[in-house]
Amino acid sequence: MTTSSQWTDRWRAVMSDNYGTPPVVIVRGAGALVWDADGNEYLDMVAGIAVNALGHAHPAVQEAVATQMGQYGHTSNLAIHPAGVELAERLIALAGRPGRVFFCNSGAEANEAAFKVARLTGRRVVHSAEGAFHGRTMGALSLTGQPAKRSPFEPLVPGVEYFGFGEIPEVGPESAAVIIEPVQGEAGVIPAPAGYLADLAALDALLIVDEVQTGVGRTGAWFAHQHEDVAPDMVTLAKGLGGGLPIGALLTFGETAELLQPGHHGSTFGGNPAACAAALAVIAEIESEGLLQHAADLGARMASDLAAVPGVAAVRGRGLLLGVVLDQPIAKAVELSCRSNGVLVNAIGDTVIRLAPPLNLTTEHADRAVATLADGISS
Helix, strand or coil: CCCHHHHHHHHHHHCCHHHCCCCCCEEEEEECEEEECCCCEEEECCHHHHCCCCCECCHHHHHHHHHHHHHCCCCHHHCCCHHHHHHHHHHHHHHCCCEEEEEECCHHHHHHHHHHHHHCCCCCEEEEECCCCCCCCHHHHHHCCCHHHHHHHCCCCCCEEEECCCCCCCCCCCEEEEEECCEECCCCCEECCCCHHHHHHCCCCEEEEECCCCCCCCCCCCCHHHHHCCCCCEEEECHHHHECECCEEEEEEHHHHHCCCCCCCCCCCCCCHHHHHHHHHHHHHHHHCCHHHHHHHHHHHHHHHHHCCCCEEEEEEECCEEEEEECCCCHHHHHHHHHHCCEECEEECCCEEEECCCCCCCHHHHHHHHHHHHHHHHC
């Protein structure tokens, strides 16, 4: 059997160093649990950074993908395939109003597409919030309100203006769109203030809501903007949509839905049949298992329990996207302590622990995570 140490040595020899060297070698998963190459079990409270909405190796996702691959796996967009049509219909129905869907492979690609659609209005400026993260491709990176991530690759796409998260940008005749995350995930799980999305929707510019991290049930609603009954012009999705397979989507509504025309944009692999089949299975399981309410209820319980832990200054977020804010700069040490005790969490900066577990996380596993975090914070 190849050990974790051996896999790590092989990684270092051939893999690009942009991620550094990850600290764990995962070889198997089931539900919210994973196992490393040495046989150690971990409770996965990160879920591939909010990707594995149903946990690992979910039977419904496996069956859907295997069935689709038994028929065919790829057509490109030179042909219609039923899984893509059905998924687009489901997403538009969940959004609750007429629209159109462009499929791609990731959140960055979805935000790139939204950026391009905004430019098709004839206006040039897109407003983005400071602290925002919209991806690492050049257009999406241009929208990302984190100078440390942008600066090595400048000059980037012009026409992006940044504003304080929670503030109202100054829009003008050249303002094409405002892009916003309902919860800033990479900045430390910071929710938008109540009523903020509605205020942005009232501006004379398209509203793009980046639901890459918050969408597909993570906050206890299909889309986080639905908590406030806001009607964005565009919504971007990825992460949890495919339940572990790469898929992204741009949802467009109203007149905005007619802006993309033949030749404007495309993706060879976007919305491929296998990924669409997985996404349909994810949506069906969330519905049949009542996971929207489960995520809301369990997330609220975890937030309450964590807020009572000594050393926790606050708990931010909604549903099963939580940021545990520590009163000391020990997030990395807490992450290491949790991993050493069989729980995977994600430190963001020095003071925040991000939790984004599977939506079907059990109460027992939630309690185990809280207890392990409490021990890690106090040690």
